[in-house]
Amino acid sequence: MEENIDDQSSRGSAARVELHEFLLRKKFDLESVLNVHCGHFAKFSMKMFSEDSRNSDDLQQFGTDSCSGSAPFAETWYDARSDVITVINALEPSFIAPAWHYNSYIDHLLRDLFWQDFKSRIPPEDRPSNIMRRLSFQVPAQSVLLAVKSGLDRLVLLLSYYYRGFSPNTTFGRIKNDGRASGLMAYALTNAATDPIFRFLVDDYHRWIKFAVEPRDVITHHNDMMAEFVFDAETGIELPILLGKKILPENGAAEPSGASQGWGPLSLCDVCENWHSLFDKTLGELLKRDLAFDRSKMTPPPKGWS
Numbered sequence: 001m002e003e004n005i006d007d008q009s010s011r012g013s014a015a016r017v018e019l020h021e022f023l024l025r026k027k028f029d030l031e032s033v034l035n036v037h038c039g040h041f042a043k044f045s046m047k048m049f050s051e052d053s054r055n056s057d058d059l060q061q062f063g064t065d066s067c068s069g070s071a072p073f074a075e076t077w078y079d080a081r082s083d084v085i086t087v088i089n090a091l092e093p094s095f096i097a098p099a100w101h102y103n104s105y106i107d108h109l110l111r112d113l114f115w116q117d118f119k120s121r122i123p124p125e126d127r128p129s130n131i132m133r134r135l136s137f138q139v140p141a142q143s144v145l146l147a148v149k150s151g152l153d154r155l156v157l158l159l160s161y162y163y164r165g166f167s168p169n170t171t172f173g174r175i176k177n178d179g180r181a182s183g184l185m186a187y188a189l190t191n192a193a194t195d196p197i198f199r200f201l202v203d204d205y206h207r208w209i210k211f212a213v214e215p216r217d218v219i220t221h222h223n224d225m226m227a228e229f230v231f232d233a234e235t236g237i238e239l240p241i242l243l244g245k246k247i248l249p250e251n252g253a254a255e256p257s258g259a260s261q262g263w264g265p266l267s268l269c270d271v272c273e274n275w276h277s278l279f280d281k282t283l284g285e286l287l288k289r290d291l292a293f294d295r296s297k298m299t300p301p302p303k304g305w306s
Helices: 005-025 030-050 053-065 080-090 092-113 115-121 130-159 184-191 196-221 265-286
Strands: 226-232 237-243
Touching: 005 092, 030 080, 030 092, 030 265, 080 092, 080 130, 092 115, 092 130, 092 237, 092 265, 130 196, 130 237, 130 265, 184 196, 196 265
Parallel strands: none
Antiparallel strands: 226 237
């Protein structure tokens, strides 16, 4: 028996509504994400102040003000501890950037996927072209991967206050297929057996970081990601999958393992969640540690700076 066309249409409409709601639920609550960072900032601020008797009177107020943006820099307190507080505070944009770009990606992806519903709300002269609609979700999708790599590099600066053996300017680096490593990952491989931070950094590298970093390298040094479209019979929608592979492979070399992976709402969401988890675990472990340096590595702030 042939299925009624109205039934097919009704089921397709329900599937499209379900897809729309599902994608909306994947967006991050950015205030909640920021609160995770603020919590770490407050804990490190209180710890560093509590270890310096010169500032014991300021401890309670600083802990209150630390996430309001009104905490003053103590001019008489300038050493590695104040550096760490400054570095963690400066990590705020890097920590939240992947989720911010992801939310933008979802918003613009939904506009493109459900354009027939969206366009009635937009004056004809303000409606984007088909190409602009595609670019509007492709650009923030690429930015998710770029932001994660930038965040990993920023994290190295913080780690450099707790370890000797690499500089604040060291990049996060990579582990090649032959086992050789560069940047922080070379140091991590050497110390993973004895240090829990480097153990989970190496584990996370093999589990997800390498797959996020490889297409980022293609984007940075070679070409943008390319969109392929897969037709979903249930919703009747063509779903875009982004591929981070080189247009012109060098000397016939095989593509890196992450290049053929398709990037979409679920995989990009996983990258953001993994980044939040890695950041949270790293700072949680560092909070238990003592600094490897006492002297500041920064230029003193000008008098009266806050």
